[in-house]
Amino acid sequence: MSASLGLEAAGLSVTRGGRRVLDDVSLRLEQGTITAICGPNGAGKSTLLEALAGLNRPASGNVLLGGRALADIAALERARRVGYLPQAAEIAWDVAVRNLVKLGRMPHRDADHPAGQGAVHQAMKALDLLPFADRPVSQLSGGERARALLARVLAGTPAWILADEPLAALDIAHQDSLIRHLGHAARGGAGVVLVLHDLALAMNHADRVVVLDQGHVAADGAGGVALDPSIIRRVWGVECEWLGSEGRFALSNGPAR
Amino acid sequence: MTLPAKPGLLHRPNLLLALLICAALPLSLLAGRVxxxxxxxxxxxxxLAELRLPRGLLALVIGAGLGAAGAAMQGYLRNPLADPGLFGIAPGAALGAVICLWFGAALPFASTGLLVPIFALVGAGGAMALLSLIAGRTGGIALFTLAGMMIASLAGALTSLAISLAPNAFAMSEIVSWLMGALTDRSWGDFWIALPLTVxxxxxxxxxxKGLDALILGEAAARSMGMNPARLQALLIVGVGLTVGSGVAVAGIVGFVGLIVPHLVRPLTDQKPSSLIVPSALAGAxxxxxxxxxxxxxxxxxxLRLGIxxxxxxxxxFLWLLLQMRRRLT
Known part of the structure; x- marks a missing residue:
């Protein structure tokens, strides 16, 4: 993992079809931690993640990587530092798991050199994919597929891992195993930023939660602060309370009274 | 350890296809009504030297271009049903040729026989320029596809218009039979036009x-891996334009090769679009x-006309393919 390389949004605004999806968002993200981005549908979560990955053009403001505007960094260099896992990634052709993971070395252009092969092997090993290395992706279960897609990102050994809803459509056991892998990457020094719909997952696993509402940052802090029932009521319009204890919280909710 | 891949295996379809071509070419030279x-x-x-050899070599060149173009387009659109004919380049080239045939002998240098291919190449170039003008700015795939289909339908309509307004019955029949695609009576001149452009x-x-491989994971992930969408699109417009454009220029519309060949070849490869282009060229040939x-x-x-x-x-x-796909989905 490379040395510290900050990622931050500075006065970031993004418009889409004339609508301001993100409005003057400023965030400084921390490496070595998991940051969850939460918010209602249409709050701008995916747009923020895309902007952090350099995939859309800000209407104003900047995304800064190591102090440099992302737009000024060459695409391949950016790709080596920032790994991005889109939502519900579809795999177009029935390639073998190993070849899928190898795509992660593309920005390094060393997929067939020992360094790249080593990184691919490491990523597959970290996600318990070695037994499936030669299996076509069509023969994987949903959980194995999600792991293979994450392994592709890890194989690029990025300083930042940005993942959009990586846990959606997974059963609780697979959610648990995938978030442990992400936590492991964070402890290894990577900055992990996840868009999460499931507030309990954010509460239990993220070191920091950023709540977006209509393109603005509505709350930012540790889960217990940013996902306080009063904030959930204000942003989602839902009455709720947290049940359980540290690391095992569950959300009990109903419509606002 | 399961790491070491076996690259040698992936090259075997190429070797096999090359051997088959080496066997088929001499046979095709001997084959004919006589x-x-x-x-x-x-x-x-x-x-052999003046009729059958140029014709056989031309068949190889055109087939290689169509096969490679089909493989690339399927990779680009992430869709096994894509065909290079969809993108307006073949219809554009056909329109150019039809305009030439419409004016027929009235044009200067008509007797050289190279006028039709040159007009077709201009038509293909026009379609390529339009495509890059409309879609090239952003490198977006959806816009590219729609633009290509619109160019195809416009060129097709203009071709039909030219046929319906043909100055005489002879021109009309010449246009219609040219459109069917054939390799009869082709000369070395045609071969030397098609070969360099196709290569x-x-x-x-x-x-x-490489860019097509990145697209396995979708457009957003590919861009996040450093794929440059505008560069990829430019390479495809030039690549498909030259292969398909020169193919249409010398042989008329030869359909389905670009669609079928990648399917036949895909099971022999590791399924990555980049692994498919060379074997598709060989199989198309x-x-x-x-x-x-x-x-x-x-x-x-x-x-029988080749296109037919x-x-x-x-x-x-194609129908069999659709049934197969449906069976896999249910």
């Missing part, structure tokens, strides 16, 4: 391979060579 016995047929060497075109498509030889052999009153023959094979194959 089978040639090189030892005893009078003028055999003239027939450059296939080289562009090979260069596009083989398919067109064999199909053209069969057209020559069939005992019909007039020779390939569509006769292609359409049922």
């Amino acid at each position: 089978w040639i016995d090189p030892a005893s047929t009078p003028n055999a060497s003239v027939i 450059v075109g296939i080289a562009c498509l090979i260069l596009a391979g 083989l398919l067109v060579l064999v199909a053209d030889s069969i057209c020559r052999i069939l005992p019909l009153v007039t020779e 023959a390939l569509s006769l094979i292609g359409a049922p194959f």
